[in-house]
Amino acid sequence: MSRILVFVATDGGRIRRASLEVLSQAREQARDLGLAVDAVVLSDDPDSHVDAIAAYGPDRILTVQHGAFAQHRNQPVLAALAHVIKETGPRVVLMASTEAAKDVLGALAVRSGAAAIPDVASFEIKGDSVSALRPVMAAKQLARTTSDASTVLVSVRSGSYEAVPESGETSVEPIAFSYDDSDPAMVLREILTAGGDAVDLNEARVVVAAGRGVKDQEGKALVEELAGLFGGAIGASRAVVELGLFPATTQIGQTGKVVSPELYFAVGISGAIQHVAGMSNSRVIVAINKDADAPIFQYATYGLVGDLYKILPPLIAGLKAAKAG
Ligand SMILES: Cc1cc2nc3c(=O)[nH]c(=O)nc-3n(C[C@H](O)[C@H](O)[C@H](O)COP(=O)(O)OP(=O)(O)OC[C@H]3O[C@@H](n4cnc5c(N)ncnc54)[C@H](O)[C@@H]3O)c2cc1C
Structure with missing residues (x-):
């Protein structure tokens, strides 16, 4: 059965709301098309996210555990997502259009030989293609982009869909992933957040x-x-x-x-x-x-x-x- 893979992003130990919106929409479209939905979570402690993801009804949750995911860095995320795509062969890979997703989407497309449709306001998975509407010209116009590539990566703007919980049968599969983090190309020294405890603009309702x-x-x-x-x-x-x-x-x-x-x-x-x-x-x-x-x-x-x-x-x-x- 063809599959849709949804990357569930986490930030500071919390699941990004926008990822659950994408997961809900993936599930809805998958149902009509007879596709299965996998949700993948990359974390130093992926099991802690399983219940929260299962509440949104994917068929499988793929967990990838590594200490390198304690904080977002492009290289391990890129390596892990490319590995999961290779292992599971999804037709469509969906993710919320977070800053982290923007950082890796292009490189992931190149590494996986996939097409990429970034930052869309809506998407539609069809029999043999994926079609999406993208705000262009400072959001004055919506451009329709369609791809019939064998693997299509799509990042979706937050707030484009509702996050709707759904109960169902969800299995959990750890994915073996080895990554040499001993000589990292990039070292994260510090994250400076302006505003301290202020509510995050990207996540705010x-x-x-x-x-x-x-x-x-x-x-x-x-x-x-x-x-x-x-x-x-x-x-x-x-x-x-x-x-x-x-x-x-x-x-x-x-x-x-x-x-x-x-x-x-x-x-x-x-x-x-x-x-x-x-x-x-x-x-x-x-x-x-x-x-x-x-x-x-x-x-x-x-x-x-x-x-x-x-x-x-x-x-x-x-x-x-x-x-x-
Ligand atoms: C390349 C480029 C990129 C840009 N990027 C951005 C961007 O990312 N974000 C952005 O915001 N702008 C951006 N701008 C600037 C943008 O063009 C506008 O100049 C800016 O958005 C105007 O901000 P404003 O609405 O606060 O101010 P103004 O246009 O000056 O509007 C102020 C409004 O407040 C109202 N007002 C005044 N007093 C009161 C009052 N007491 N009670 C109620 N209403 C009152 C006025 O009627 C007026 O409508 C960009 C411009 C360029 C050229």
């Missing part, structure tokens, strides 16, 4: 993003309070990053991060195409802007026209009251 309309510390505090109420992450437009009010790590857009949360607040953001490129895949977009003609309203699910300094305080108070009640 709610993002509150500030634009140039947020002019001062008072506005910044309102944005932070709103994000805190949702347990969400803080984002920013390039304009407000350049003003120095928010760190560069929060920038969303063409030259910043691409996010696709369930809920995105655009606070005082005009909706320039370079910003929209980073957030248009969000499920629900709430725009707050005093200019009723601001382009952001073309993308918004809900629009609040008015001064953010007047809109946010009662919104925050209402949310607090609803939480307390």
Whole structure:
């Protein structure tokens, strides 16, 4: 039986939510096509992830154990994925479009003699081909890319699909993998995370993003309070990053991060195409802007026209009251 292989990425001992979204969608398409779904996890302790992956119903979980996976490094991940592809011969290899996936996808395609379709918003596995829609030209257009290569690698933007748990029969198979890590080409000395305990923008279900309309510390505090109420992450437009009010790590857009949360607040953001490129895949977009003609309203699910300094305080108070009640 032909197989789909889903790479389940982990980060700091946790499974990336976007990987479970991809796994759910793989399972759904596999069912219609009569394909089997394998999920592969690379970890220094893969068994600790098995239950969480099994909850999303793959037919098999392939575990690859090695100390080199304690933190992401391209070379061991590349070697392990190439090895698993060689061993299991999947037709399609799917992964979430994480920073780590972006690092290895091209090299993995070359090493495995496969085609690669990176960073797609949707994909469809057909009888003898894989077809995907990719945002291009700063997400202004969607380009359809189709490959009929015998193995196709696809990385999928987070938030493109729902992660839906499903119970079923799942077997677990450890894959033997040897890797000489004694003379690494790259040594990871330290991971510097800006923002300390701040919620990771890539994983957040709610993002509150500030634009140039947020002019001062008072506005910044309102944005932070709103994000805190949702347990969400803080984002920013390039304009407000350049003003120095928010760190560069929060920038969303063409030259910043691409996010696709369930809920995105655009606070005082005009909706320039370079910003929209980073957030248009969000499920629900709430725009707050005093200019009723601001382009952001073309993308918004809900629009609040008015001064953010007047809109946010009662919104925050209402949310607090609803939480307390
Ligand atoms: C090559 C290139 C790459 C770029 N990459 C990025 C990128 O990655 N990310 C990005 O964001 N931008 C990027 N830009 C910049 C982009 O073109 C815009 O300049 C930027 O997104 C504008 O940010 P903004 O919406 O915060 O500011 P503005 O366009 O100045 O909009 C501010 C908005 O706030 C509203 N406002 C003002 N005061 C209030 C108030 N009190 N209450 C409510 N609303 C208010 C205004 O009506 C206005 O709509 C890039 C540009 C280039 C050329």
